[in-house]
Amino acid sequence: xxxxxxxxxxxxxxxxxxxxxxxxxxxxxxxxxxxxxxxxxxxxxxxxxxxxxxxxxxxxxxxxxxxxxxxxxxxxxxxxxxxxxxxxxxxxxxxxxxxxxxxxxxxxxxx
Amino acid sequence: xxxxxxxxxxxxxxxxxxxxxxxxxxxxxxxxxxxxxxxxxxxxxxxxxxxxxxxxxxxxxxxxxxxxxxxxxxxxxxxxxxxxxxxxxxxxxxxxxxxxxxxxxxxxxxxxx
Numbered sequence: 001x002x003x004x005x006x007x008x009x010x011x012x013x014x015x016x017x018x019x020x021x022x023x024x025x026x027x028x029x030x031x032x033x034x035x036x037x038x039x040x041x042x043x044x045x046x047x048x049x050x051x052x053x054x055x056x057x058x059x060x061x062x063x064x065x066x067x068x069x070x071x072x073x074x075x076x077x078x079x080x081x082x083x084x085x086x087x088x089x090x091x092x093x094x095x096x097x098x099x100x101x102x103x104x105x106x107x108x109x110x111x
Numbered sequence: 112x113x114x115x116x117x118x119x120x121x122x123x124x125x126x127x128x129x130x131x132x133x134x135x136x137x138x139x140x141x142x143x144x145x146x147x148x149x150x151x152x153x154x155x156x157x158x159x160x161x162x163x164x165x166x167x168x169x170x171x172x173x174x175x176x177x178x179x180x181x182x183x184x185x186x187x188x189x190x191x192x193x194x195x196x197x198x199x200x201x202x203x204x205x206x207x208x209x210x211x212x213x214x215x216x217x218x219x220x221x222x223x224x
Contacts, residue, residue, distance in 0.1 A: 033212065042115075042201055042215035043154065088153065096208045098166075101146075101153040 006089055006105045014110055019076040021105040023089030024069075030095035032065060034074050037086045037104070046074075046087075079109045114138070115216035117202050123222045124192050132187040132219045134202030142208055143185040145177060146201040148218070154201055160185060161208055189221075197223045 007022045023032070031050045035043040049056045049065045049072065056063050062075040076083055086106050090099040116135045124130040134143065142161050146154040158167045160179045174196070176188040189196055199218045205211040 030209075035215075040199075040218075040220070042117075042217045043203075043213075044215070045212040048212055098156060098159065098168075098208075099213065100156070103151070103153045 006087070006102045008105060009103070010106045010108070012108045012110065013079055015079060015081055017079055017109075019079050019083070019107055019109070021074045021087050021107070023072045023074070023102055025072075025089075025091050025102075026070065027093060028067075029091045029093055031092045032063075032072050033090045033092065033099065034061075034063060034072075035088045035090060035101075037088065039085075043088065076107075079107075081109050081111050083107060084109045115202055115204055115214050117200075117216035117219050119219060120217060121220050121222070123224060124189075125224050126194065127191050130189050130192055130221070132189075132200050132202075132221070134185045134187070134216055135183050136202075136204045136214075136216075137183070138204055138206075138214060139182060140204035140206050140214070141182070142205045142211075143179060144203040144205075144213065145175075145185070145187050146203065148199040148201055150198075157187070192221070192223045194223050197221055 005024050033048045034046040037043045047058050047063050049063050060077045065072045086104040088101050088104040090101045118133050144159040145157045148154040156168050157171045158177050174190050178186045199220050201218045202216040203213040205213045
């Protein structure tokens, strides 16, 4: 069964608002990564958080990790229309970079 | 610019006719991955190469094979495509295994008629 599950499946917001996406997983992980995918294109790495880290920031992105709850969240602040994409969490169980992806959250940011 | 290149971007094949998808990289990364992504689904790892060592996922069908003749190139061969193999195929690389981000190509969308 799938390791990562994102929530919500779809999210629609206005420019300037914050977007929060959640990811839950089932087994212990080495690290968790977030990727973005624009429609019909490849994935772009956003951020990696290790199992011993609780929070990381990168520009307008903030990722948290709660290993006791086996969950992670991705916050995009001050969203822009260009942030419209699908966002996937991916878990690395072994530390060998064999990733298991969740189904993703489709984010629509309207001008 | 260093990158991961996939050709072609769109591939149409007939049911049962072998097809090969190609991936090349200028990043000089040691690891290359192939993922299958069906519509509105998660990318699913098929297999990966660490240098010349081939690592197949347990649930990857035998119909899917891969070749890596050198560091830069990796091929995905589908021996007898079925309608269920229609999907986006994504190639990715990483420098080394372990806590490394992956760099993805734009994907090849395969249509099986």
